[in-house]
Amino acid sequence: MDMPANVPENASGQALRKAPAGAREEILARVRRALADVPAAEEPADVAVARDYARAGGPAPGSPAVRELLVERLIDYDAAVRTVTAADAASVAEAVARSAAARTAGPLVVPDGFPAEWLAALPPERVLRDEPPLGVGALDRAGAVLTTAAAAVATTGTLVLDCGPGQGRRALTLVPDHHLCVVRAGQVVASVPEVLAGLEPARPLTFISGPSATSDIELDRIEGVHGPRTLEVLVLVEG
Amino acid sequence: MSDSTYLGMPPFPEAARTALGDTQLRSNLAHATDTIRRKRAAVVAEVDDWEELREAGRAVKERTLRHLDTYLVRLEERVTAAGGQVHWARDGAEAGRIVTELVRATGESEVVKIKSMATQEIELNETLAEAGIAAYETDLAELIVQLGDDHPSHILVPAIHRNRAEIREIFVREMGAYGTPAPDGLTDDPARLAEAARLHLREKFLRAKVGISGANFLVADTGTAVVVESEGNGRMCLTLPETLISVVGIEKIVPSWQDLEVFLQLLPRSSTGERMNPYTSTWTGTTEGDGPSTFHLVLLDGGRSDTLADRIGRQALNCIRCSACLNVCPVYERVGGHAYGSVYPGPIGAILGPQLRGTDTLLDRSLPYASTLCGACYEVCPVKINIPEVLVHLRAQVVDEGRERRVPKAERMAMAAARWVLSDPARLAAAQRTGALGGRLLSRRGRIGRLPGPLSPWSDTRDAPSPARESFRAWWKRTH
Ligand code: SF4
Numbered sequence: 001m002d003m004p005a006n007v008p009e010n011a012s013g014q015a016l017r018k019a020p021a022g023a024r025e026e027i028l029a030r031v032r033r034a035l036a037d038v039p040a041a042e043e044p045a046d047v048a049v050a051r052d053y054a055r056a057g058g059p060a061p062g063s064p065a066v067r068e069l070l071v072e073r074l075i076d077y078d079a080a081v082r083t084v085t086a087a088d089a090a091s092v093a094e095a096v097a098r099s100a101a102a103r104t105a106g107p108l109v110v111p112d113g114f115p116a117e118w119l120a121a122l123p124p125e126r127v128l129r130d131e132p133p134l135g136v137g138a139l140d141r142a143g144a145v146l147t148t149a150a151a152a153v154a155t156t157g158t159l160v161l162d163c164g165p166g167q168g169r170r171a172l173t174l175v176p177d178h179h180l181c182v183v184r185a186g187q188v189v190a191s192v193p194e195v196l197a198g199l200e201p202a203r204p205l206t207f208i209s210g211p212s213a214t215s216d217i218e219l220d221r222i223e224g225v226h227g228p229r230t231l232e233v234l235v236l237v238e239g
Numbered sequence: 240m241s242d243s244t245y246l247g248m249p250p251f252p253e254a255a256r257t258a259l260g261d262t263q264l265r266s267n268l269a270h271a272t273d274t275i276r277r278k279r280a281a282v283v284a285e286v287d288d289w290e291e292l293r294e295a296g297r298a299v300k301e302r303t304l305r306h307l308d309t310y311l312v313r314l315e316e317r318v319t320a321a322g323g324q325v326h327w328a329r330d331g332a333e334a335g336r337i338v339t340e341l342v343r344a345t346g347e348s349e350v351v352k353i354k355s356m357a358t359q360e361i362e363l364n365e366t367l368a369e370a371g372i373a374a375y376e377t378d379l380a381e382l383i384v385q386l387g388d389d390h391p392s393h394i395l396v397p398a399i400h401r402n403r404a405e406i407r408e409i410f411v412r413e414m415g416a417y418g419t420p421a422p423d424g425l426t427d428d429p430a431r432l433a434e435a436a437r438l439h440l441r442e443k444f445l446r447a448k449v450g451i452s453g454a455n456f457l458v459a460d461t462g463t464a465v466v467v468e469s470e471g472n473g474r475m476c477l478t479l480p481e482t483l484i485s486v487v488g489i490e491k492i493v494p495s496w497q498d499l500e501v502f503l504q505l506l507p508r509s510s511t512g513e514r515m516n517p518y519t520s521t522w523t524g525t526t527e528g529d530g531p532s533t534f535h536l537v538l539l540d541g542g543r544s545d546t547l548a549d550r551i552g553r554q555a556l557n558c559i560r561c562s563a564c565l566n567v568c569p570v571y572e573r574v575g576g577h578a579y580g581s582v583y584p585g586p587i588g589a590i591l592g593p594q595l596r597g598t599d600t601l602l603d604r605s606l607p608y609a610s611t612l613c614g615a616c617y618e619v620c621p622v623k624i625n626i627p628e629v630l631v632h633l634r635a636q637v638v639d640e641g642r643e644r645r646v647p648k649a650e651r652m653a654m655a656a657a658r659w660v661l662s663d664p665a666r667l668a669a670a671q672r673t674g675a676l677g678g679r680l681l682s683r684r685g686r687i688g689r690l691p692g693p694l695s696p697w698s699d700t701r702d703a704p705s706p707a708r709e710s711f712r713a714w715w716k717r718t719h
Contacts, residue, residue, distance in 0.1 A: 023327040024315075027489065027540045031308045034548035038305050044494060047302035053291035053501070073514065133528070136445045136479060156507075156515035169529035170478045170520075174471065175445075192515075193500035201461040201496050202321070204526050207503075207519035212471035216380040217429040218403055219271060225379055225433050226440065227471025227518060 058190030059154070066154045067185045071235060073157030077210030078223055080232040089117035095234055096146065096182065097121035103230065104178050106143025109134065111172055113165025114148060118182065130168055136175060144178035145228075150205075152188045153195045158209045159183060159233065160195060170204055179208075179228040185237045267400070272566045278512025279563060279619070286508065295501045297623040300557035303459075303492050304547060310459040310492045311538065317462025321524025323534040328486075331361030334539045338363060338451065338484055339370045341535050345482050347448045349373040353466065353473045354381050355453025356560055357486050357539055359582040360595075363451070374451065375443050377472035379436050386413040403427040414439050440472065450476035450531065454487045455559065456502060457536075460495045463523045464536070467506060467516050477520050483531040488539050490547075490556040502559060505621035509561035542595035551632045555590045557622040562587075564616035564626065570609055579606065586616035590629040598637055607633035 059065035067083070074081045084095045096118050100108055107128035110119065119127060128134070128142055148166030149159045159181055161167045173179050189195050199205060212227030223229060283289055303310055315325045326341075328334035342350060350367070352358070352374045364374040376385055383398040387409045398406070407427040414421045419439045425431060452473065456465040464485055466473050477483060493499065507516040525534050547553050565571045565585030579588040580602045583595075589610055593603040607630050616626040 023329050023333060026329055027327050027538070027544060028308050028311065030540065030544035031311065031489070031547060034544050034553075035305065035307070036548075037550055042305065044302055044306040044309065047298065047305055049295055049298040049302055050291070051295055053288040053295055053504075055500070077513075077517075140441065140445060153515075158515050163526070163529055170474070171530075174474050174478055192504050193497075196496065196500045196503070201458065201463045201521065202523050204523075204529055205519075205521040206474065207515065207521075209513070209515035209517050212469065212517050214379045214433060214470050216378070216383065216398055217406060217432055218267075219274060220429040222429050222433045225437055225470040225472065226377075226444070226475055 053193075054191065055193045056191075058194075061189045061194070062186040066188050066190050067235060067237070069154040069190070070152055070157060070183075070188050073154065074210070074233055077157050078213075078231075079157070079210050080230065081235060082233070083235045083237060085237045089115070090120065092118045092182070092234075092236060093121040096180070099180055099232055099234065100126065100144065100146070103180075103232065104143035106141065108180075109139065109142045109145040109168075109172055109176055111145075111147055111166055111168025113167075114146065115166065130172060133169070134172075136171065139171060139175035142176045144180060145172050145176040146180045147173055147182070149181050149183045149187060151195050151198060152183050153192055154188055154190050156192060156209055158192075158195075158207050160199065161206045161208065162199060162203045163205075164203070170206060173206065173208075174227060177224075177228055178230045178232070180232045180234070181208075182234045182236055185235060188235075269572070272572055275512055276566045279509060279566070280512075282508045282512050282514055285514070286504070292501055292504055293621055293623050296505050296559075296621055297557060299493055299498045299501060300554075300622055303494055304490065304553055304556055307489065307492070307547065310494060311489060314457055314459040314462060314492055315538075317460065318524055318534075318536055319462075321462045323462065323524040323536055326535060326537045328537055328539045328541070331539070331541050332366075334361050334486055334537050334541070335363055335366035337537050338486060339366060339372065341482070341484055342367065342372050342449055343370070345449055347372075349375065349443075349447070350449040350451050350484075351375050351377055351443055351447040351476050351480065352450070353452045353468065353476045354378045355451075355486065356582055357453045357488050358451065361486070361539065361541065363486065375440075377440055377444070377470075377476060379433065379470060379472075382436055382440065383409060386410065386417070403429055403432065406432055410435050410439075418442055440475075444472075444475040444479055447476070447480045449482045449484065450480035452476055452483065452485045454485050454491055455506065456499060457487055457492045458494075458496055458499065459492050461523055463496065463521050465499065465519065465521045467503075467510075467519050469511065469517045471518055474518055474520055477522065478530050480531055482533040482535070484535045484537065486537045486539055488541065488543055490543050506559055506561055509559075509563040509619070509621040542597070545597070546591075546594040549594065549632075552590065552594050552629050554624050555587070555594055555629060557624050558587050558591065559622055560587075561621055563619040563621065567615040567619050569611060569613060569615075579609065586610065586626045586630075587624070590624075590626055590633060593633055593637075598633070598640060604637045604640075607637060 059069070071081050071083060082095065082099070084092060086092045086095070100122060108122070108126050109128050109130060111130055147161065147168060150162035150164055150167065151160045152158060153160070161173060163169055167173070208231065211223045211229055211231040212225050213221055213223055214225045215221050286292070318325050326337045328337055348371060350372060352364070354376060358364070367374045376382060380398040383401055383406055387401065404427050407425055410421040410432065411425055414435070419442045421435045422438065425435055452466055454464040455467045457463070458465070464487070466477060493502065503519065507513045522530065525532055543556060546556055562585070564587055568586050571585040579585065579592060581588055581592045583591045589606045593606050596603050598604050610627070610630050612627045612630060614627050617624070620626065
């Protein structure tokens with residue numbers, strides 16, 4: 001009987017002696033052979049994709065409705081949330097300092113581009129800059145990280161970070177145990193399609209919906225395994 | 240019936256777990272599927288346009304598959320332009336060799352790994368171990384299983400067979416041997432146990448130089464890879480190492496960035512029953528100063544192009560591995576994940592397994608019968624795979640092939656036996672015991688090679704995995 005092409009080789013692996021060259025061409029040729037029923041003239045766009053699902057039309061970005069939904073959904077997934085109605089930067093700074101004081105004691109990692117005026121009420125010795133880039137050990141010892149966000153999705157209670165100003169590289173929001181994130185109400189959209197349309201795929205993106213979680217032990221939901229165990233969000237309604 | 244009749248059957252290495260009758264374990268499993276089923280139903284009901292999303296998901300996958308060659312070439316071009324390196328693997332062995340060489344080239348002898356179906360499918364950990372490379376699984380459940388030196392029992396909650404006291408004991412006993420020991424005075428409070436895992440793995444994450452992952456989606460237009468997860472171990476593996484190697488099946492492509500808006504809504508709700516999973520990461524090649532400086536993408540065929548050639552069967556490649564079909568399947572609930580003999584259990588396993596591997600083995604020929612055709616899987620499937628249609632189609636194929644090839648009588652009898660055994664959990668337990676004894680006698684290097692006598696016609700073509708050394712049932716009896 002002929003050996004089918006996809007037989008997984010065993011541990012002693014005959015195929016180890018086969019040269020891997022030409023795998024690309026062979027796979028593409030196999031795929032083309034497999035698609036012999038597709039007319040040569042057919043273009044991808046000829047295969048209809050009906051986008052009849054909701055792509056827009058929910059509550060407007062930044063509207064009270066969308067903001068309230070975000071808060072509700074964040075709380076539902078056990079993030080700590082505070083809505084700060086702030087007439088000026090000083091009251092934002094005060095809210096940031098209060099959160100920082102309430103929850104952590106160690107240094108607070110603050111990425112480049114985080115608005116300086118929002119840091120004004122923090123003791124300067126608590127602010128740890130990623131400049132030069134902090135080693136993972138230093139990040140591990142830091143108690144918390146303070147960032148902005150690129151966007152938020154109300155329906156799913158999701159924050160999106162794109163490593164832009166005030167957010168820093170991905171490790172910064174991953175290794176410290178506490179993530180305090182300031183989101184402007186104007187950054188909140190209703191749905192997943194709306195948020196994706198505004199993001200730049202070339203940047204590394206992280207979508208965060210609540211603190212990390214697992215249900216691996218007797219199906220008990222436990223907050224926080226490897227990511228930050230506390231996610232705190234300040235939703236900022238600017239005056 | 241002789242032992243050897245069972246050799247070609249689904250090895251049921253741990254299927255007997257579901258045959259334990261009225262035990263804590265069985266109620267745990269039922270509780271798990273029931274809980275997840277209800278969570279899913281609740282969050283799906285929140286979405287007014289769910290049917291439209293499903294239809295769009297199906298259509299996007301159809302577009303992708305009908306033009307897969309175009310999208311593969313485009314993906315390669317975009318990933319390369321973004322600083323990544325693309326490798327092509329015709330089968331699992333080739334993918335294993337490529338990954339082994341890539342790890343060796345870094346000079347490292349350990350890697351951190353995110354659980355991925357593709358790497359499980361190709362048995363990458365075993366391949367790496369043979370090359371002297373330790374692959375640390377970093378999901379909590381996988382850690383429990385790895386430290387406890389046993390096998391996953393459920394696809395969604397692989398350590399469901401361990402209660403908190405056992406997990407504590409495993410952690411206290413084993414963690415020290417592999418790295419950071421369990422904290423003094425560790426209790427069996429799940430939060431403390433999770434913290435012990437956090438501490439134990441953290442040291443590995445912080446020193447890891449190589450990470451290995453799969454991907455849930457690859458975007459052809461942008462060259463972007465997407466990983467959907469809960470615990471944050473994925474983010475650790477994707478972000479902290481210097482080298483990232485992602486092994487991904489060629490069917491994981493979606494054409495455009497916009498297409499993600501469909502799947503990022505369908506997947507979390509269908510899978511864990513959440514509006515959105517805690518973490519989703521996307522990356523495009525490499526980024527200066529952020530994350531791995533080297534990114535390798537290994538594109539795996541491994542039977543997918545064969546599956547694509549079947550006009551009815553190809554829809555199995557739509558699958559986004561949400562596992563919703565498992566949780567609604569009466570057969571799965573009864574026989575458990577392992578009876579399907581591959582990393583893809585349940586209804587999707589019954590149509591994907593035989594197609595990826597071919598229907599040369601008895602196991603793969605019996606899988607299309609592991610269903611009552613009730614249609615519940617089709618109804619929940621977020622990408623509208625008509626699983627009953629494919630099952631019926633595969634059954635017809637198996638029957639036709641049987642006629643053509645003059646399948647030896649012993650094999651046909653065993654097929655009938657497979658159906659008979661699948662129909663009753665108590666028989667599963669018996670089959671497993673005999674399978675374990677018969678298979679072990681003949682196995683070489685952990686694999687069953689060429690078999691003598693009437694069984695040789697099918698064992699000639701491929702190796703069947705050996706039944707587990709000690710069945711769960713035997714273990715249970717010995718220790719309880
Ligand atoms: S086949 Fe099953 S696992 Fe795959 S997408 Fe459909 S429901 Fe999910």
